[in-house]
Amino acid sequence: MNRARTALLSLSLLFVLALSGAAQAVKPDEMLADPALEARARALSEGLRCMVCQNQSIDESDADLARDLRILVRERLKAGDTDKQVIDYIVSRYGEFVLLKPRFELRTLLLWGAPVLLLLAGGLFVFRASRVGRSAETEALTEQEKAALETLLKRE
């Protein structure tokens, strides 16, 4: 199973397409009867990675491991866990790798901070460049040039 996926993956990597075969995600027999609980399970599943796949959530993957995780998520929800408790439980068993949205912590500081920092830095740069541009425009005349302009204007 795993080897077939890797072979497939290396082929699909040829293109900019993430083609990874016939996807048969969550199956009817796994689904919970309570629609509210099932909706929470689906939402949680979308944020959890299928560990043996390339960039697929367990909600999209047909790998056996993904199915196990989907069932595990639903079992925890039925047992009354909150969303956070479910996530913590899964992470404690499978590690941070399972989270498609990494937690905000020291080593992901740069990841989460990058968009804000870059936007601020870029904005500051643009702002300063526009100030420089404007001052260059207004301070274009030196004293001598002004005097020369005066005489020219007087001659008119």
Next chain:
Amino acid sequence: MVEIGHFALVLALALALVQMIVPLVGARVGSQSMMAVAGPVTVTGFALTALSFAALAIAYARSDFSVANVWENSHSLQPLIYKITGTWGNHEGSMLLWVLILTFFGALVAVFGTNLPATLKANVLAVQGAIGTAFFLFILITSNPFARLSPAPVEGRDLNPILQDFGLAVHPPLLYLGYVGFSVCFSFSVAALIEGRIDAAWARWVRPWTLVAWIFLTGGIAMGSYWAYYELGWGGFWFWDPVENASFMPWLAGTALLHSAIVMEKRSALKIWTLLLAILTFSLSLLGTFLVRSGVLTSVHAFATDPTRGVFILAILMLFIGGSLALFALRASTLAAGGLFQPISREGALVLNNLFLTTATATVLIGTLYPLAVEALSADKISVGAPFFNMTFAPLMVPLLLLVPFGPLLAWKRGDVLAAAQRLMVAFAAALLAALVTLVFIDGASVLAALGAGLAFWLICGALTDLAVKAGVGNVAWNVSARRLVGLPRSIFGTAIAHLGLGLTLLGMVGTLCFGAERILSMHAGETVEIAGRALRFDGLYPAPGPNYTEQNGRFAILNAAGAVSGEVTSSKRFYPVRQMTTTEAGIRTIGFSQLYISLGDEAADGSVVVRIWWKPLVTLIWGGGLVMMVGGAMSLADRRLRVGAPARRRNKTVAADGAGVS
């Protein structure tokens, strides 16, 4: 024939070396004859690469399994179209397509660049030659598509079934035309740095080339997205997969480049920035090639175990990105900065566009590479997937999209925001109305969905407002403004149409993501299911033979309120015996702009089948908007000022031998 192809490829490498060295030296020492070598050599190099590619394609069409590459990726029973498209359905062949397109663009510059200053043209073609040299070497040393097998196998191992689709005929060529098209902008930038000046010819040439590459890349990404949507069977259109991001980053940077090139062309400002952006855009294309080709995405460690190809591309990457950026650092200060403008102006708006687009590009880049960095530094593995990108990318896009309608309505140099806002009142009212209608009349509409719909209408109506204002609608009589509208420069239409396309794409996304419906269930033949107000009856599974597969067709009937059949959908599962693989062929019925999407799952012992049904409102607008964007780009490309051009510099004109050799 195969050996001829191999030989032509080696010859093309030799010519690329000549193309790299002779014109460069010629430009340095001022030798007209040495510079004149560039044109014919480039065109001949293209002809040889085309011959080489044709040789491989013919081997595929003939199912010549004595060629290892054909044996690995083809089968005699495949339909002819998939035999031919299989040529680039593998690593070696797709790299050959890459250089074919590279030399094609080089030849275009050689043929159409007759009014370019001689030294600029020589340097541009030399840089193209350098890129060509690197990739020819890569193919010949690590990825030779012409390697023979002896004894020749009787039958091939089949093309990956997922790739046996019309998408393979269109998506990679379009995508590569986009990716590689940016090499021309890159070569122009590096040539300008080598010369140490940016002249008017440079500014005039970069925008059309950017447009050409951008149009193809837009098409390639839209096509890829639709292909993934109908082939993968789970109805998603964008997955934020690293492989997708690899194509999306050059698109974002290329879009920024397109806009800064307008400022440079019209107002000769932002020259240095445009030059840098052109370098960065192609660098991202190269990076994408590296990410996709080297296998580094699967795992840093997988990359380390078989690094030949990866290391080679990494070296190419460092040489070109590092080299061009170093050249930029050395030379940028010698380049003259361009015109000045007030912050509130068309230029200012385009600078903001660039700020948001480059930040978004960097965010995608960091998100894509971060897991690799963490794994390399700490041996820990983290994932950065769709939820991260949705959370960071969307907030960067919203302000940009809000600003889009203002840009074209602001004057160059010094604009008036209030006047622009006044003109946009109607568009704003329409957007507000759309948001309110969504919120009030559609069941279960969230505030976010309403805002999304409003934003889409803001873009669409803003684009129409731009045209109306420029035609003088409301200020002059109807027939006068109608005449003015027809007479507007095509680039104005181009802008408006492209922005309208953006609005349509957004509308499609909002419709699909916020108002779609999904049913996952197990169905027996004869059972009926309700989705989004429609009844759908499963009529059973019927087996059918195919040329190199067998398939199970699940037939569904769409029933109207009276219970009569109003339409049929067939959804299939195909089994390809050679590779022992199953693919889903989703059953799709387009109703208006929306689609009903049915995908088959496993068959149970009792004869029931797992069925997934989605109702995807307005989903076709996602790709339709992309097509509209392409049309906008093409309109802009057809603008009079690009076709006529500025008067050629007679004294610098190269020897008229450029076109020789094209046939």
